[in-house]
Amino acid sequence: MKILIVYAxxxxxxxxxxxxxxxxxxxxxxxxxxxxxxxxNQKFNPTANWNDFKMIDPNLPRQYSVIQRDAYxxxxxxxxxxxxxxxxxxxxxxxxxxxxxxxxxxxxxxxWFDRIxxxxxxxxxxxxxxxxxxxxxxxxxxxxxxxxxxxxxxxGIHGDIKQFFKPIxxxxxxxxxxxxxxxxxxxxxxxxxxxxxxxxxxxxxHLDKQILQRRI
Amino acid sequence: MKILIVYAxxxxxxxxxxxxxxxxxxxxxxxxxxxxxxxxNQKFNPTANWNDFKMIDPNLPRQYSVIQRDAYxxxxxxxxxxxxxxxxxxxxxxxxxxxxxxxxxxxxxxxWFDRIxxxxxxxxxxxxxxxxxxxxxxxxxxxxxxxxxxxxxxxGIHGDIKQFFKPIxxxxxxxxxxxxxxxxxxxxxxxxxxxxxxxxxxxxxHLDKQILQRRI
Numbered sequence: 001m002k003i004l005i006v007y008a009x010x011x012x013x014x015x016x017x018x019x020x021x022x023x024x025x026x027x028x029x030x031x032x033x034x035x036x037x038x039x040x041n042q043k044f045n046p047t048a049n050w051n052d053f054k055m056i057d058p059n060l061p062r063q064y065s066v067i068q069r070d071a072y073x074x075x076x077x078x079x080x081x082x083x084x085x086x087x088x089x090x091x092x093x094x095x096x097x098x099x100x101x102x103x104x105x106x107x108x109x110x111x112w113f114d115r116i117x118x119x120x121x122x123x124x125x126x127x128x129x130x131x132x133x134x135x136x137x138x139x140x141x142x143x144x145x146x147x148x149x150x151x152x153x154x155x156g157i158h159g160d161i162k163q164f165f166k167p168i169x170x171x172x173x174x175x176x177x178x179x180x181x182x183x184x185x186x187x188x189x190x191x192x193x194x195x196x197x198x199x200x201x202x203x204x205x206h207l208d209k210q211i212l213q214r215r216i
Numbered sequence: 217m218k219i220l221i222v223y224a225x226x227x228x229x230x231x232x233x234x235x236x237x238x239x240x241x242x243x244x245x246x247x248x249x250x251x252x253x254x255x256x257n258q259k260f261n262p263t264a265n266w267n268d269f270k271m272i273d274p275n276l277p278r279q280y281s282v283i284q285r286d287a288y289x290x291x292x293x294x295x296x297x298x299x300x301x302x303x304x305x306x307x308x309x310x311x312x313x314x315x316x317x318x319x320x321x322x323x324x325x326x327x328w329f330d331r332i333x334x335x336x337x338x339x340x341x342x343x344x345x346x347x348x349x350x351x352x353x354x355x356x357x358x359x360x361x362x363x364x365x366x367x368x369x370x371x372g373i374h375g376d377i378k379q380f381f382k383p384i385x386x387x388x389x390x391x392x393x394x395x396x397x398x399x400x401x402x403x404x405x406x407x408x409x410x411x412x413x414x415x416x417x418x419x420x421x422h423l424d425k426q427i428l429q430r431r432i
């Protein structure tokens with residue numbers, strides 16, 4: 001099995017980094033292969049812009065997704081986009097490791113979605129959901145939060161955390177990536193070493209159940 | 217009344233640009249003042265990173281929001297962050313003008329949230345929602361979509377568009393910005409000049425009702 005981990009955190013001492021390392025360690029066993037896209041380390045540019053295309057057909061309307069599709073089909077996307085697309089295509093599973101910032105993806109990871117999930121590559125006209133071009137790959141969100149679990153209960157101050165996964169999971173489904181059950185480590189800025197260890201153990205069990213035992 | 221428009225689109229011929237211009241034109245009347253943050257034009261950096269701080273207290277844990285709060289209180293945030301914070305504080309209303317990309321904010325705008333809504337500036341411990349530090353300001357999402365209105369109906373392929381506004385509105389509420397009714401222009405890549413004009417007229421009516429007539 002081939003696994004891509006897209007990792008979006010600026011700090012090597014973070015719990016996100018520890019979760020990423022744990023996943024690499026667990027998933028590399030057997031015949032599996034793991035690749036990590038470390039977006040901060042790669043200085044990944046999250047801003048979709050006209051320089052994403054080596055050439056722009058002057059006859060096309062100045063619409064990002066239209067030019068994106070044309071550039072993909074003509075192999076004219078910028079190198080950094082092509083590299084990420086190649087890694088994603090290579091994998092059977094993609095894990096997104098990130099802190100929940102403002103109830104969503106950190107900008108560097110949102111921009112990975114904006115630039116990598118190109119028309120023609122990830123989806124196309126009538127090629128979405130079960131016929132999305134990244135089908136039948138799987139995707140797993142591994143998320144840390146600042147607020148505790150109680151805040152993300154249906155009666156907590158933020159409400160059920162699933163509502164914040166909705167736009168992300170819908171995006172993944174649209175391009176044919178089936179979401180696996182997410183893993184959430186709550187309030188990671190305030191936990192002690194023992195709780196960290198417990199979360200790392202739970203993450204190991206989670207990956208084992210969601211990925212390794214499935215033999216995707 | 218003072219209005220900040222945060223505008224996130226790379227293309228001057230886009231319908232987003234036309235909506236932004238329409239808002240400036242409508243809202244500048246009377247004693248109102250309007251400022252635009254044109255994120256693409258400003259080459260706004262969306263990636264929250266350690267260079268956001270002129271100094272980092274070595275005694276603090278390497279946690280972005282902790283250092284962000286400390287840097288804000290000591291006036292040590294990067295200049296571009298301070299400028300946006302000043303504009304937001306100056307305004308009574310903020311309008312976010314953006315295309316819905318992957319059912320959420322374009323990365324350049326998500327990064328504006330990540331970097332501008334600093335602890336200490338936008339919220340603090342127990343200073344959130346009705347006591348959020350940006351209270352009693354208002355916020356309005358003005359959004360364009362690629363899919364038609366039918367796709368965003370409860371029984372459409374994406375479902376009710378409100379579910380995708382949820383994380384954004386929750387963020388705004390958290391920092392004390394009360395969301396006004398959003399404006400949505402659907403399928404803007406495929407509409408003709410007449411439909412464009414209709415949307416611009418509707419937007420004018422919307423701003424009149426939601427902002428001008430309220431005399432916020």
